[in-house]
Amino acid sequence: MAAESYxxxxxxxxxxxxxxxxxxxxVSNEDDGRPKSYVLEMLPYPSGxxxxxxxxxxxxxxxxxxxxRRNGHRVLHPLxxxxxxxxxxxxxxxxxxxxxxSTEASIAEFRRQFHDWGISIDWSRELGTHEPAYYRWTxxxxxxxxxxxxxxxxxxxxxxxxxxxxxxxxxxxVDGRCERCGAVVEPRQLEQWFFKITDYAxxxxxxxxTVDWPQNVVTMQRNWIxxxxxxxxxxxxxxxxxxYPVFTTRPDTLFGATFFVLAPEHPDVLRLSDSxxxxxxxxxxxxxxxxxxxxxxxEKTGVPLGRTVTNPVNGEQIPMYVADYVLMxxxxxxxxxxxxxxxxxxxxAQRHGIEIRRVIEGGDELPYAGDGPMTASGRFDGIRNxxxxxxxxxxxxxxxxxxxxxxxxxxxxxxxxxxxxxxxxPIVHCDACGLVPVPDEQLPVVLPDVEDYAPKGRSPLAxxxxxxxxxxPSCGGAARRETDTMDTFVDSSWYFMRYCDAGNDRAPWDRExxxxxxxxxxxxxxxxxAILHLMYARFFCKAFADIGLLDAQEPFARxxxxxxxxxxxxxxxxxxxxxxxxxxxxDEKGAxxxxxxxxxxxxxxxxxxxxxxxxxxxxxFLARLWRAAADAADGTEPSEAPAGExxxxxxxxxxxxxxxxxxxxxxxxTHTAIAAVIELVNEITKHRDELLATPEGSSQLRxxxxxxxxxxxxxxxxxGSEAYELLTGRRVWEEPWPRADESLLGADTAEIVVQxxxxxxxRFQASVDSTDAELERRARASERLADRLDGREIVKAIVVPGxxxxxxxx
RNA sequence: GCCCGGGUAGCCGAAUUGGUCCAGGCAGCGCGCUUAAAACGCGUGGUCCGCAAGGACGAUGCGGGUUCGAAUCCCGUCCCGGGCACCA
Numbered sequence: 001m002a003a004e005s006y007x008x009x010x011x012x013x014x015x016x017x018x019x020x021x022x023x024x025x026x027v028s029n030e031d032d033g034r035p036k037s038y039v040l041e042m043l044p045y046p047s048g049x050x051x052x053x054x055x056x057x058x059x060x061x062x063x064x065x066x067x068x069r070r071n072g073h074r075v076l077h078p079l080x081x082x083x084x085x086x087x088x089x090x091x092x093x094x095x096x097x098x099x100x101x102s103t104e105a106s107i108a109e110f111r112r113q114f115h116d117w118g119i120s121i122d123w124s125r126e127l128g129t130h131e132p133a134y135y136r137w138t139x140x141x142x143x144x145x146x147x148x149x150x151x152x153x154x155x156x157x158x159x160x161x162x163x164x165x166x167x168x169x170x171x172x173x174v175d176g177r178c179e180r181c182g183a184v185v186e187p188r189q190l191e192q193w194f195f196k197i198t199d200y201a202x203x204x205x206x207x208x209x210t211v212d213w214p215q216n217v218v219t220m221q222r223n224w225i226x227x228x229x230x231x232x233x234x235x236x237x238x239x240x241x242x243x244y245p246v247f248t249t250r251p252d253t254l255f256g257a258t259f260f261v262l263a264p265e266h267p268d269v270l271r272l273s274d275s276x277x278x279x280x281x282x283x284x285x286x287x288x289x290x291x292x293x294x295x296x297x298x299e300k301t302g303v304p305l306g307r308t309v310t311n312p313v314n315g316e317q318i319p320m321y322v323a324d325y326v327l328m329x330x331x332x333x334x335x336x337x338x339x340x341x342x343x344x345x346x347x348x349a350q351r352h353g354i355e356i357r358r359v360i361e362g363g364d365e366l367p368y369a370g371d372g373p374m375t376a377s378g379r380f381d382g383i384r385n386x387x388x389x390x391x392x393x394x395x396x397x398x399x400x401x402x403x404x405x406x407x408x409x410x411x412x413x414x415x416x417x418x419x420x421x422x423x424x425x426p427i428v429h430c431d432a433c434g435l436v437p438v439p440d441e442q443l444p445v446v447l448p449d450v451e452d453y454a455p456k457g458r459s460p461l462a463x464x465x466x467x468x469x470x471x472x473p474s475c476g477g478a479a480r481r482e483t484d485t486m487d488t489f490v491d492s493s494w495y496f497m498r499y500c501d502a503g504n505d506r507a508p509w510d511r512e513x514x515x516x517x518x519x520x521x522x523x524x525x526x527x528x529x530a531i532l533h534l535m536y537a538r539f540f541c542k543a544f545a546d547i548g549l550l551d552a553q554e555p556f557a558r559x560x561x562x563x564x565x566x567x568x569x570x571x572x573x574x575x576x577x578x579x580x581x582x583x584x585x586x587d588e589k590g591a592x593x594x595x596x597x598x599x600x601x602x603x604x605x606x607x608x609x610x611x612x613x614x615x616x617x618x619x620x621f622l623a624r625l626w627r628a629a630a631d632a633a634d635g636t637e638p639s640e641a642p643a644g645e646x647x648x649x650x651x652x653x654x655x656x657x658x659x660x661x662x663x664x665x666x667x668x669x670t671h672t673a674i675a676a677v678i679e680l681v682n683e684i685t686k687h688r689d690e691l692l693a694t695p696e697g698s699s700q701l702r703x704x705x706x707x708x709x710x711x712x713x714x715x716x717x718x719x720g721s722e723a724y725e726l727l728t729g730r731r732v733w734e735e736p737w738p739r740a741d742e743s744l745l746g747a748d749t750a751e752i753v754v755q756x757x758x759x760x761x762x763r764f765q766a767s768v769d770s771t772d773a774e775l776e777r778r779a780r781a782s783e784r785l786a787d788r789l790d791g792r793e794i795v796k797a798i799v800v801p802g803x804x805x806x807x808x809x810x
Numbered sequence: 811g812c813c814c815g816g817g818u819a820g821c822c823g824a825a826u827u828g829g830u831c832c833a834g835g836c837a838g839c840g841c842g843c844u845u846a847a848a849a850c851g852c853g854u855g856g857u858c859c860g861c862a863a864g865g866a867c868g869a870u871g872c873g874g875g876u877u878c879g880a881a882u883c884c885c886g887u888c889c890c891g892g893g894c895a896c897c898a
Contacts, residue, residue: 005850175895216814216893223813223894230898248898261898298896330897337898343811344896409897527892600835601822606815607891609822617835620850662826672824675834682834685851753830758879760830798878800829808878 006626008590008619012718016118024733025120027076029501029513037073038517039065040496042525042533045082046106046128050113052565052572052598052610053526055582059595059715060562060604060670061524062119066714067664069120070737076517078499079114079121081107083130085488086164086180089421092453099421099453103130113583117591118717125502129423129491134498136444137508138491139426141540143437144547146427150196151415153435157265157328158414160188165455166418167192169487170411171224171532176292187286193416193425193484197539201225201408203553204538213559214605217530224531226409231393233402235260235309235336237320240271244309247331247407250341251396252389254313255377256359257336258349260320261302265328273305278322285324293324300325300348311336312401313392314378323348331407340366360385413536415487420453420460422485430472430479439473445481459483492533493540496520496555514550523556530561560668563607565598572610580610592716593619599670599715618674622719625681625708629723631688632705636698638728644696649687651744653704656680658740660711670715677711684708702727710738753804754779761788772799779805 019025041061044054065077081103088099088106095102107128114121127134145151159168163183167190172179197204205225208218230249237244244260262269264285269278281303285293292298302323311318325344326335339349339356346367349356362372374380374388383391396402416425424445426438438445448467450460461483462468472479494508500517501509519541525533534556541555564571567578585594597618601608642650656676663673684704691697706727713720713732724732746768752775754762762784766775776797779785785807792809799805 219814220893226894226897228897246898250898293896300896325896325898327897335898342898344898347896407897530893597835603823606823611822611836614822614836621835623850667826669826671822672826672834675824678834751830755830755879758829758877763830796878798829804830804879806829806878 006623008592008622008718009587011722012116012118012591015718015721016115018721019118019120020115020123023124025077026122026124027074029516031516032074034072034074036076036517037065037068037522038076038496038520039068039522040076040078040499040520040524042523042529043080043082043492043495044110045085045087046103046110047087048106049109050582052580052582053562054110055117055594056562056565056598056604056608057524057526058114058117058119059599060560060668061522062595062717063599063664063670063714064522064524064668065120066717066733067737069733070714070735071665072736076499077120077122078125078502079119079123080125080127080495080499081110081129082488082492082495083107083128084135084422084485084491086419086421089419089453092421093455098449100130103128103421113586116586117582117595120717125499127495127498127502129488129495130421132444132446133505134495135423135447135491137498138423138486138494139438139443139445140440140508141494141544142486142490143426143440144549145195145543146437148543148547150199150543151193152196153191153193155189155191156194156414157187158190158192159185160190161185164419165457167414167416169414169489169532171413171535192414194412194414195539197413197536198408198410200539200542201227201410203542204410204535207538207542207554211554211557211559213556214527214561217527217534217559217561220530221535224410224535228407228409230405230407231396231402232332232405233336233396234312235318235334236312237272237307237309239307240268242268244268244334245332246334246336247405248336250338250389251392251402252374252380252385253338253341253359254311254336254392255374255380256338256340256357257311257318258339258355258357259318259337259345260309261323261326261335261337261348262305262320263326263328263333264322264324266322266333269305269322272307272320275306277303278305281322288324300344300351302348302352304352312396312399319354321348321352329411330409341368343367343369413487413539415490416484417487418457418459418483419455419485420447420450422488423447423491424461425482425484425486427482428470428472428479429482430475430477432477433472433474433479436472436474436479442473447485459485461485489532489536493536494544496523496537497541497544497550508549511550515552518550518552519555519557522558522560524560524562526564527561534559560605562604563602565601565608565610567610580612585615589615589619590622590718592622592719596622596674596712596715600674602671604668604670621678621681622712622716624685625677625705625712626719626723628681628684628688628705629709629726631692632684632698632702633726635692636702637695638702642696642700642703644694644700646744647687647691647697647700649683649691649704650700652680652683653707654740654744656711657707657738658745661737661740664714674712674715677708680704680708680711707738710735750802752779752802754782754785755804755806756785756788756809758806761785768802770801772801775799775801775805779807 039061041057065075069075083103088103091102092099159173161168161178161183163181173185177184205227228249231251232245232247235244264282302321305320307320308317337345339345340358341360359376360372361375362368362370371385374383374385380388393404424447426445428436430436448464450464453460468480470479470481497509497514501513537555544550545553572579593615597615659676660673663669691701706724709720709723710732721732749765750768751763752766753760762782776799794807795810796808
């Protein structure tokens with residue numbers, strides 16, 4: 001028997017050297033007839049060193065990549081770094097260290113650990129989004145979108161983070177606070193760069209039906225896009241001679257509109273009334289943060305404007321108000337208020353003594369938001385409101401007072417940032433020519449070095465005088481560069497395309513190469529990117545497809561979101577001091593144990609609870625497998641096929657093949673797949689001595705052990721390779737995925753359970769092709785049944801072939 | 811408030827289409843090896859009786875229901891997690 005013991009570090013280093021030396025995981029763009037499979041984990045943001053979430057996402061992805069390869073696929077499995085961004089810049093502000101230095105140090109650490117983990121990456125395609133060779137093409141793509149009118153500059157009310165001193169995208173504001181630093185966001189009126197993602201709202205919504213994504217992510221995207229169907233209805237203010245269109249989802253309640261409200265930001269408010277009361281109200285509303293304004297139990301404040309508008313359906317004059325519960329960003333910044341059928345309008349009307357008029361019947365009390373027959377609605381009385389909806393819109397349309405309309409919650413993507421560590425926007429400002437794109441051949445606009453990174457409300461780049469002043473590419477006159485940089489989400493919205501042709505220095509990619517790989521077949525990452533990153537990447541994909549840069553309409557055909565790893569039931573955080581460092585675990589117990597354990601604690605889509613003792617259990621299992629392989633290699637002769645009558649161990653091996661194949665291939669159930677291999681190894685250990693006693697038994701033992709190595713390989717690639725080579729002399733990753741022998745899966749006989757009224761009373765063995773009648777006869781003949789029957793009579797029998805016979809006694 | 815998930819052993823978790831079997835791991839307990847400990851191996855691992863074979867009784871948040879049979883389906887209810895939240 002083997003004297004030495006399992007030494008994961010030696011084994012892991014050995015195989016990592018083989019894979020690096022032979023560039024095993026590099027893949028060509030040439031179609032070789034095998035089906036392609038693009039397996040991708042979300043790229044890491046390199047800050048500090050990898051944490052346990054990284055270990056998990058790459059462990060899941062690597063298992064899938066290996067599984068696909070061994071099932072005959074040509075697999076693209078690349079990796080890069082999302083390297084621009086605020087943390088590196090904030091670090092620079094504190095320490096003076098250039099963000100490039102801290103970022104690249106972190107990248108080196110990530111790279112080192114990914115190698116230590118033995119992840120099967122095609123390193124020839126590695127990239128960092130901060131490299132000029134990459135962001136040159138980010139800029140190039142920006143210019144293509146600019147040409148299409150999909151990137152534009154506009155003066156708008158934007159979210160300003162006072163701590164980070166930059167604007168934020170709508171998506172980066174959470175509960176009125178900066179997603180990154182938590183500071184309360186302020187509204188500001190600024191000229192900023194936007195991507196016109198709203199042009200794609202409908203397609204982004206519809207195409208969710210074409211992807212295989214988790215239901216909750218699809219729902220989150222749908223909600224975020226927030227499509228509402230309704231009508232635009234015009235209310236006329238005769239005093240000013242102005243028409244005010246409003247958006248409503250309830251044109252059927254128009255007869256119940258008893259007042260009209262403008263948002264405080266609405267440009268007409270002061271024209272309508274410049275009373276002191278109105279001025280004060282607006283000033284207060286505009287200085288309030290989104291958080292204060294959106295507070296849950298906030299009272300519905302507002303002041304009257306002393307004017308009226310005409311309700312187009314009945315000619316009534318209804319009073320106008322300004323109130324901060326109306327948002328300027330949605331619809332037209334003005335609403336018709338129907339207090340009887342809208343909770344907010346109801347609250348406001350109650351507070352301000354405005355008439356509440358029911359126009360839909362139903363519900364016990366007001367406000368009532370449900371359906372019902374219309375009432376107090378003139379000639380529409382008695383009509384079901386759903387039908388009334390259409391008829392009122394038709395009527396308004398014929399009178400030119402309204403039309404059907406659709407509104408979205410989705411806003412355009414604000415992409416400019418007044419920060420240093422990002423991709424420069426390739427635009428020149430010329431007094432004579434206006435905005436001038438930097439010509440393609442002058443790209444990249446290289447990010448210059450600066451001394452002072454501290455945010456001052458304008459980009460630090462404005463201080464780089466040499467860089468800032470350029471000749472206008474159009475007229476040659478004096479001009480200045482755009483000093484804002486791009487949101488890092490721009491960088492990460494197309495990196496998966498660059499991987500397909502990462503070395504290309506003539507274009508972001510060659511179309512043929514891209515179409516050969518896209519879309520990503522399996523994308524893996526955290527659910528925290530359900531809205532931002534995934535929405536932006538989908539938008540880019542569609543916009544580029546429209547320009548003719550690729551075929552795919554959707555970037556990610558399948559999405560898998562992994563759950564968060566906790567420790568002893570609590571979130572890991574530095575402040576709690578319960579953070580598990582992947583490096584420490586890998587150094588101590590080996591990468592295979594760390595990877596297996598994290599895939600074993602539970603289904604990877606669920607959260608898993610990290611337990612140090614649990615890793616030891618997995619490490620013990622791996623050591624048992626290693627020993628089993630060493631013993632089998634010592635005690636048996638290599639043979640091509642297992643010989644002799646199938647033993648329990650051989651059957652177990654085929655059972656495990658079937659189990660792992662289905663668990664991994666169909667439902668990513670890595671935890672039960674690994675449990676199946678554990679069961680197989682336990683079975684091998686148990687029967688080892690008796691099997692070694694005969695040549696046939698030995699051949700089966702060797703086969704079963706090699707099978708265990710083969711099956712554990714996607715999760716523990718080093719040990720899998722080592723053990724498999726020991727037993728077969730071959731490389732496991734070059735072997736096709738094993739196939740279970742169907743004839744060994746099911747036995748000829750099955751254990752049939754005898755139940756009395758659903759309770760188990762006996763079991764017997766029966767041939768799998770026994771008839772129902774025969775099974776029933778044998779069940780009825782059971783002695784134990786007779787004991788339990790206790791005078792009752794069997795009135796009915798339910799036979800489930802191959803499983804059970806349930807006898808109903810009364 | 812609305813929309814999704816989820817509550818099974820001391821802990822993490824199996825049970826894939828309504829069908830016996832709470833798989834696997836951890837902790838615990840017992841034994842072996844050892845001067846001892848660690849490591850490792852073996853056994854046990856819902857409760858109770860039993861030296862054992864075996865037997866008895868249980869369990870899926872709580873309360874009902876459907877069914878020959880429910881962790882699984884239906885109704886109600888509680889708790890936990892996540893998302894959205896003045897979007898007219």
